[in-house]
Amino acid sequence: FQPAQANFSYQRSVEQQQQLYQHASQPQRFFGEGGEAAQADYIRALPLMTSSDPYANGEDYLQFLLQAGNRFITHRILLHDRDTNHDLPGKKARNVPVLLANYYEMENRTRDALIALPGLTLVPERYDKALSILQEVARHFKDGLLPDRLPLPGQRLTSDDYGSADVTLWFFYALDCYLQVTRNYEFLEDFYPHLVTSIHRYIQGTFNGIHADPKDGLVSIPGKGLTWMNALINGIPVTPRGGKPIEVNALWYAALSFMVEWSQHLNSKGDLSHAISYYQELMTLCKRSIQKRFWYNEGGYLYDVIDGQNGDDPALRPNQLLALSLRYSAVTQGQRQSVLEIVTRHLLTSQGLRTLSPQNPAYKGHPGSSWEEQQQALHQGSTWTWLLGPYIDAMLMQQNNPYNKTASHQNDSLQEYLWRKCLLLLEPFNENFREGLLGMNEGVFDGDPPHSSGQNCASAISTGELLRIYNALAQMHEMHVASMLSPQR
Template sequence: EEIKNLFTKELRGREEITNYEAELRRAAKMFFVEKDDKVEVIAGYPWFGRWGRDTFISLPGLCIGLNDMNLFKKAIDTLIGDMSQGLFPNIGSGERSAYNSVDAPMWFFWALQKYTEYTGKKKQVWKEYKDVMQSILRNYRDGTNHNIRMLDNCMIWAGEDGKALTWMDAVVDGVPVTQRKGMCVEINALWYNAIMFSLELAQESNDKEFMEEWEGIAERIPDEFKSTFWNKNVGWLADYVDGYYKDYTVRPNMVIATSLKYRCVSDKICQLVLDRVEKELFTPFGLRTLSPTHRDYHDVYEGNQQQRDLAYHQGTVWTWLLGHFVEGYLRIYGDCALDIAERIYNGFRIHIKDYGVGGVAEIFDGNPPHNSKGSISQAWSVAAVLRIKHMIDMYRQEKEGGLK
């Protein structure tokens, strides 16, 4: 009888799969695991568990697609329970947490920003999360684990020998495959966005003390960011900077600097970045992690564990980056960007039936035909496709509203 009741309850909760978007929503729902009033987001099936970074990047797309902000809050609050010294667990939970992620706390601000935009609850968000937000910002400013700290130029520096602290985290024989120790472009773009978003909420709640503490830093960052990462003779942003060394390898991380609400660079620089990304990194299923013109480019993701790790962020295509590419593209190109956004969204219609049925793969080969690889259904891949659909719908609504 108990099994019968559970089966009946499950059937009631299921949505009839009648169209493409409904399939994506069903996939989104499968990533949430509830236990003891806590909610975790599984990064991907069949072998991933909870990842902090992936959770924050995935939540806006998954929860907006499901129209369920309660799930969003529960997942955020669950991770906050494991926060330590301004850092969230990259993997694991409780005593088994590993805090080797410089970007997860920055993505926390971005996720909360999307939640606030969707719900409009600025004062409530500040009341509930100010202490957490302030703790992260102060830890990054004053210094925390893994040499994460703010330099005199207000940029965030992070890194340790043998550690890969950003999402490009493959390590082979104790050495990061993608060297990024120093000031990373997306970390500092997210850092500025985090401070500005916090100031936006503080202003709404008339929190003058917080504003006085952070306004000076916020005012300095755009100029410092530009002088650190931009080179007009190159025409795009450096991927990372360490001392006098600036790495201008064409990678997709710079696209995040174009997609955020609070950006450090001008529309013209954003346009140049997007054009470079489109020319060298764009594919129908995601962005390549390295330009095909680079000597270290891997055209396919295959082989033994070491060979796959060497290719993981050295040319392999990742779908989650498309959400930021489309967001930046819509900001800069407006109506002209709608066509490419719709083509990207519709391009996954066939894919969700031919690899992991109903899901979106973790990665794809860098070269055509861009075969699906990795996990059969990845949270931030599904989230990106759902978020692209939401951006298309919102852009149309705003345009129609403006014409009335």
């Protein structure tokens, strides 16, 4: 962002900011907390800047988000034991926690559950539920891998269910989110053997050809639609992405970094004698390769896939945002800034981010009415709301971690501008709660304006990411207000 823009925005918001500070000095009102400051252990309701009553509408928005998120969490009764692959003796039932991918669907998609988990369970402080879901997912580790879906009552998993390249890596992400919020490392030792096996399996190679290339440390996959862009028509992937996809390797780098951190933690307690240097070497090689091999200098952004069947793929997609937004990011500050500018210009919409740039010949901004047309457009131009999560994370990280309380006061106006810019990206979804399936948020929209909806009318992954980002902005706001009101300024 340009400093002149920040200063201009800051000057225009002085009057509204004064009102904001006056509000902050009053007993805080939280959804479900009765408005008592002494009970303020929930999320601050943020003002909706474009509404006639910013704070009242802001509280309504937060209420909608929390209620919508709660609807995706349920339980199921299973009569089958994953560990023995047999029915439980005497039909003994096991009550398992479930995070539904869509409110109206029965299927439990593991990837969606792991991405949505931080927003749907950690933000509303349902820590026991988050741990239970992680433990239930971990029950289905098989040779270091997790399945694409969790079993429904009466169903059993097969080897075909263990196919995706990124699902297992999302478990590392969700576990890290849980540990960062709760600091509950007591259960890390229970998960750790699965994590060690997972890293080993990626290094050695999986049954379906997923493996880390020893030359550059990057994960390579066959072109079978094994990423989140997995739409199929007649069994043929619409977006095969064979080679080394950027988001898979961003997750791979983060997983290796987590293993270094978690191994050091367990080692400090005397619970581990594992060679931490092994993960450090893998992490260093992977980071170096992401920075050098994925950088598309001509376009100023990251290749979507390298070493594919047709070489390196310069298609401009939002997958590269994960290389910018995860807690352990492999890109440089200069690369992050350039990618954000390009992605903002070509992919950002009012409902999320397009899955492909409109300038690409394969772009499909309006899917049509048939199932085949919708599948064709799903990852070839359609807008996905959940991608706002990594996009806003990347924006916040670009400003040298605005959550840091020691940030220079000289950056106050820039942080204020950034906070407002991010909050404005969330405001359109307030209206979405009042349309379609009332009280829910949709997940997929047309890439072309006016970005009509029509698919995934109640999305857990979108609701979870909206809640997670809302909470991050609330924390950022509280720190900013505290800084502005500090007598030491």
